[in-house]
Amino acid sequence: MIKALVIKELRESLGLIALAGLGIAYIVGHCIGIALLPWKYAEATYYPFSYGLHIEGQVVILGCFGFLLGLKQTAWEAHHSTFYFLLHRPVERSRVFAVKLLVGVLIVFLLNALLIGLYGWWAASPGKHPSPFEWSMTIPTWKLSGALVIVYLGAFLSGVRPAKWFGTRLVPTVFGIVCAVSIHFSPWWWRALPIGLASATVLLLAIFYYVQTRDY
Amino acid sequence: MTMTDVIRTQRLTKHYGCHRVVDSLNLRVQQGQVYGFLGRNGAGKSTTIKMLLGMVQPDSGEAELLGEPVSKLRPETRERIAYIAEGHPLYNWMTVGEVVRFTRAFYSQWNTELVEQILDHFELSRKQKLRRLSNGQRAQVSLALAVAPEPELLILDDPTLGLDTVVRRDFLESLIQIIHRKGRTILFSSHILGDVERVADRIGILVDGVLRVDCPTDHFRASVKKLVLDFPGPAPEGFECPGLVNQWRTGSQLELVLVGYDDAQRTAVESLQPRNIEVVELNLEEAFIQYTRGRRRSLPLFATEGSDDQSTRDQGAA
Amino acid sequence: MQFLCDTTSRTPIYRQLIDQVRHGVARGKLRVGDRLPSVRQLSRELVVNPNTVARAYTELEREGTLITQQGRGVFVAPPRTDLTKKARRKQLGERLDLLFVEAVHLGFTADELQAMVQDRIGQFAFVEEKGNE
Structure with missing residues (x-):
C-alpha cells in the first residue's frame, strides 16, 4: 500500500514536474549558451557557478515548484474532498502524510540535483569555458537546494493548517521563505545548517500536529 | 436487547x-x-x-x-x-x-x-x-x-x-x-x-444539531398525524397541548399537527368541541416536513425496535 | 402477479403489500397453493428493505392468507374458517350495511345495486360450494 501511495503522489505531481523540467532546461540552456527562446540571447558563462542566471533561475523555478507542490499535495486534495477518500483507507494518517512528504522532498531535491548536475556536467567538460572548474564550486547551489526544501515544507504546512483568511494561511509559507533566505545568505555552514535543521523540525512537527488534529 | x-x-x-x-x-x-x-x-x-x-x-x-x-x-x-x-x-x-x-x-x-x-x-x-x-x-x-x-x-x-x-x-x-x-x-x-x-x-x-427522533420508520409516520377540526363558528385561537407541532386557522377550520397522537391529546382536542374531527395519515415526507418545520421545538420521539406501541418520552417538550 | 410500491402514498409500504396480496387472492390472481416470490426476491424487485417485505408476509401469515413451508417458500393458504359461520355472517353483514347506506345516499335503486353486484361477482374468486356444512 505504501507503493500505491507513492505512485499516486508521483502521478499527481507529474504535471508540475514536467513544468519544472522545462524551466530547468531553459536555465541550463541559457547558462551554457543555448537560447531556448528565439527572441532572447543566451549569455555564455565565463565563470560557471559564480554568478549569472543559474541562482535566480533556481530560486524562481524550483522555489515556485516547491511552493506549488506543497499546496498541490494538500490544499488541492482538500479542495476536491479527496481527503475523505484517502484518509479513510486503513492506514495510519501519519503514514499517508509521511509518504507525501517523503515523495515531495525527494522530488524537490532531485530536480535541484538535475539542474546542478546538468550545468556542472557541462562546466566539467573541457573546452567549454575559459575558467577552471571544481565540483566544490557547486556547494552554494546545493545549500540553496536545501533551502528550497524548507520552502516546500512551508507551503505544505500552509496547505494542511486550517485558517480562516488567505493571508494567515500563508504564514507558514512566509516562514519557510524567510528561513530559506537566511540559509542562502549565511556564508558559514555552522550557521546555515542549524537554521535549516531547526526550521525543518519545526515545520514537520507542525505538519504532523495539524494533520492529526484538524477538521477535514 | x-x-x-x-x-x-x-x-x-x-x-x-x-x-x-x-x-x-x-x-x-x-x-x-x-x-x-x-x-x-x-x-x-x-x-x-x-x-x-x-x-x-x-x-x-x-x-x-x-x-x-x-x-x-x-x-x-x-x-x-x-x-x-x-x-x-x-x-x-x-x-x-x-x-x-x-x-x-x-x-x-x-x-x-x-x-x-x-x-x-x-x-x-x-x-x-x-x-x-x-x-x-x-x-x-x-x-x-x-x-x-x-x-x-x-x-x-x-x-x-x-x-x-x-x-x-x-x-x-x-x-x-x-x-x-x-x-x-x-x-x-x-x-x-x-x-x-x-x-x-x-x-x-x-x-x-439535536437528535429529536430516533425510532422505526413506520413508527415515526404513524406518530405524526394531522387533524382537521370543523367548528360551527370561527375556530378557537391559541390551542395548546403536549405534542402539538403546528397549527393553522382558516375560518371555521383548525388544522393541527400532533406528534404521538394519544388519548390525552384526543381529550384535549375534543374539549374544543369541534363539529367534526378528521384524522389524516401522512406519508413519510409529509410527516418529516411537518415535524421539522414546527415553530417550536417539536416533541422528541424515541422508541426501541420491537415496541411498536407508542412509547414517546415527553422529555424536553415545549 | 406484479407487485407495486408507492412511496408517495400515505399507506405504509408493508400495508400496501398486504393489500395487494389480499386483492390478488380475492380476484383470483393468486390461487391457493401459488407460490409467492421470496422475501429477497421481492425486496430486490421493489427496491425495499427486506424487513418490510418480511413484515408484510408475517402479518399475512398471522391472518391466515399465506403459509410458509420450511425450505420451500411462501404459499397462498387455503381459506381458514376459524370463526363460526354465524360470526362470519355477522361480520359481512355489517360491511354490507355500510354498502347499502352508501348506495341509498348516492341515489341508486335496489335493482341497480343488484345488477352491479351481479356484474362484479364474476371478477372475484369465491370459494367453491362444498355441499352442506
Whole structure:
C-alpha cells in the first residue's frame, strides 16, 4: 500500500514536474549558451557557478515548484474532498502524510540535483569555458537546494493548517521563505545548517500536529 | 436487547465558531440495522458523519465504531468500515481500473468478483477516466469500492445527492443487495424521503444539531398525524397541548399537527368541541416536513425496535 | 402477479403489500397453493428493505392468507374458517350495511345495486360450494 501511495503522489505531481523540467532546461540552456527562446540571447558563462542566471533561475523555478507542490499535495486534495477518500483507507494518517512528504522532498531535491548536475556536467567538460572548474564550486547551489526544501515544507504546512483568511494561511509559507533566505545568505555552514535543521523540525512537527488534529 | 451497538456516540458536540452544529448527540445504531439519518440542510448530519469517521474532531463527547473509540481507530478496524463521503470524491485523474487497483492495495480482503460484477452491470470500462463519468456512474464506482472489502458497517453521506431518478433507483437496488448480506449495518443520510422509506428500518432526525427522533420508520409516520377540526363558528385561537407541532386557522377550520397522537391529546382536542374531527395519515415526507418545520421545538420521539406501541418520552417538550 | 410500491402514498409500504396480496387472492390472481416470490426476491424487485417485505408476509401469515413451508417458500393458504359461520355472517353483514347506506345516499335503486353486484361477482374468486356444512 505504501507503493500505491507513492505512485499516486508521483502521478499527481507529474504535471508540475514536467513544468519544472522545462524551466530547468531553459536555465541550463541559457547558462551554457543555448537560447531556448528565439527572441532572447543566451549569455555564455565565463565563470560557471559564480554568478549569472543559474541562482535566480533556481530560486524562481524550483522555489515556485516547491511552493506549488506543497499546496498541490494538500490544499488541492482538500479542495476536491479527496481527503475523505484517502484518509479513510486503513492506514495510519501519519503514514499517508509521511509518504507525501517523503515523495515531495525527494522530488524537490532531485530536480535541484538535475539542474546542478546538468550545468556542472557541462562546466566539467573541457573546452567549454575559459575558467577552471571544481565540483566544490557547486556547494552554494546545493545549500540553496536545501533551502528550497524548507520552502516546500512551508507551503505544505500552509496547505494542511486550517485558517480562516488567505493571508494567515500563508504564514507558514512566509516562514519557510524567510528561513530559506537566511540559509542562502549565511556564508558559514555552522550557521546555515542549524537554521535549516531547526526550521525543518519545526515545520514537520507542525505538519504532523495539524494533520492529526484538524477538521477535514 | 442482546444486539450490539455498531455505532455509539455519547454527548457528541461540535461548534463552528459559536454556532453549535451538533449538540450532545447520543446516537446508537445496532448491528444489522439500516439507519436513515435525516435532517434539513445544516442540521449537522454531515458533521456528525465526519466526526464518526475521525475527519472532524468533536469539541466534547465520544464516538465509538465497532466498539472502538474513533479517535483511536486501528487500521484493522477501519478496514471493516466503508465510508462514502458526500459527492463521491475520487481521484479524477485515475481511470476506473486505476482507482480499483489503488484502493485494493490497502485491504487484506477484496471481493474482485463483486467489483467486476458491478462494473460490468453498469457497463463501465476499466479504461474510462473518472473525470469523464456521469454522476451516477461515479456513485456506482464509489459503491463498488466501498463494498469490495466486505465491510460490516457502511456509512454513506447522502449517496444519492444529485442523481436523477433512474440512476437513483439503480443505486438503491445496489444498496438493497448489500443489505441482503446478513448482519451488515448501514447508516445513510438522505434528502429523499421516499428512498429512506424504502430502505431504512429506522430513522433518526436531527433538528439544529439535536437528535429529536430516533425510532422505526413506520413508527415515526404513524406518530405524526394531522387533524382537521370543523367548528360551527370561527375556530378557537391559541390551542395548546403536549405534542402539538403546528397549527393553522382558516375560518371555521383548525388544522393541527400532533406528534404521538394519544388519548390525552384526543381529550384535549375534543374539549374544543369541534363539529367534526378528521384524522389524516401522512406519508413519510409529509410527516418529516411537518415535524421539522414546527415553530417550536417539536416533541422528541424515541422508541426501541420491537415496541411498536407508542412509547414517546415527553422529555424536553415545549 | 406484479407487485407495486408507492412511496408517495400515505399507506405504509408493508400495508400496501398486504393489500395487494389480499386483492390478488380475492380476484383470483393468486390461487391457493401459488407460490409467492421470496422475501429477497421481492425486496430486490421493489427496491425495499427486506424487513418490510418480511413484515408484510408475517402479518399475512398471522391472518391466515399465506403459509410458509420450511425450505420451500411462501404459499397462498387455503381459506381458514376459524370463526363460526354465524360470526362470519355477522361480520359481512355489517360491511354490507355500510354498502347499502352508501348506495341509498348516492341515489341508486335496489335493482341497480343488484345488477352491479351481479356484474362484479364474476371478477372475484369465491370459494367453491362444498355441499352442506
